[in-house]
Amino acid sequence: MSALRAVIFDFFGTLTRSVRRGPQHAEIARALGCDPEVVRGVLDRTFHSRAKGAFGSAEATLRWVSEQAGGRPRPAQLRAAVPARVDALKADTQLRLDAVSALTEIRGRGLATALISDCTHELPAFLPSLPVAGLLDASVFSVEVGFCKPDPRIYLTACERLGVRPEECVYVGDGGSHELTGAEAVGMTAVRLAAPDLADHLVFGRDTRFRGAAVDSLTELLTLIDRRPVLV
Structure with missing residues (x-):
């Protein structure tokens, strides 16, 4: 197993709580x-x-x-x-209560962080105003690069921006857009966030074929990450 250098996150339903369209x-x-x-x-x-x-x-x-x-x-x-x-x-959009602390802890371990989001024009417009923005070393927005998960290019773009190889990354997501199996296909270790609030999450292309690791919270993710050797 390669040493870990980066943790890459989905946004909606992962760094945020369950999302539904408001009034x-x-x-x-x-x-x-x-x-x-x-x-x-x-x-x-x-x-x-x-x-x-x-x-x-x-x-x-x-x-x-x-x-x-x-x-x-x-x-x-x-x-x-x-x-x-x-x-x-x-x-x-409501950030998870442990989103900032989890990202801070991950960076404190010497790991890079990134965001990959299937999104329309709005997320790039408001992400800079959120507390997590300064804790991300790279952000890849589908609307800007022109392809969505699970296209291998979206994961490889994040790796290129971070200067890491896919096998040196953990990818964390709720499983929309077949993102977890897509991450595995390029060599990343994928982890499903299976938080209880996601039962009513607005999701497109649920990743039903994923059989890998799952955590109930971003805080629990830290324990899983600590089992990997870290390259610093």
Whole structure:
């Protein structure tokens, strides 16, 4: 087993608690002249395409979603909806109580940390305002690189930015987007976060084939990490 040099995290449902869309999303849909439930359906079935940046900028993506839902929003409505959606996604996001302490402990062990997230334009906009931002040595956002988990390139991009090899990494995620088996496929050690609150987590592409290690909390993850030799 290679010495450990880095721990890489998923964001939604891993560094955060369970995520569900709050009421602000319905307000945004109505402001764009759309039925909120129709918009919800468009968002759900197009998540991975949007997370790859397939429809362009944040404003262009909102226009596309609105038109798919039957709306014809004016430019001013779209411009107002972009920051509103950032606020809505941020409102949906509650960091785990042990996220900051776990990242601090991991870095204190001499390990690098990174984030890999299948996300749309909003997460890169609000992540810098969160307490975990300064505890991450690299962040890879699908909407910026153009591919989602489990594409090997997204894991290898994180490794390249950290200057490590996949076999020197632990990857931690709740299992959306087939991320755990994807991490294993490139040589990482994958760990499922199986926190109790994830029973109602909004997830796309649940990784049902993963049979590896699982922890109930990020604090418990530290015990598992300490079983690996660390290269410093």
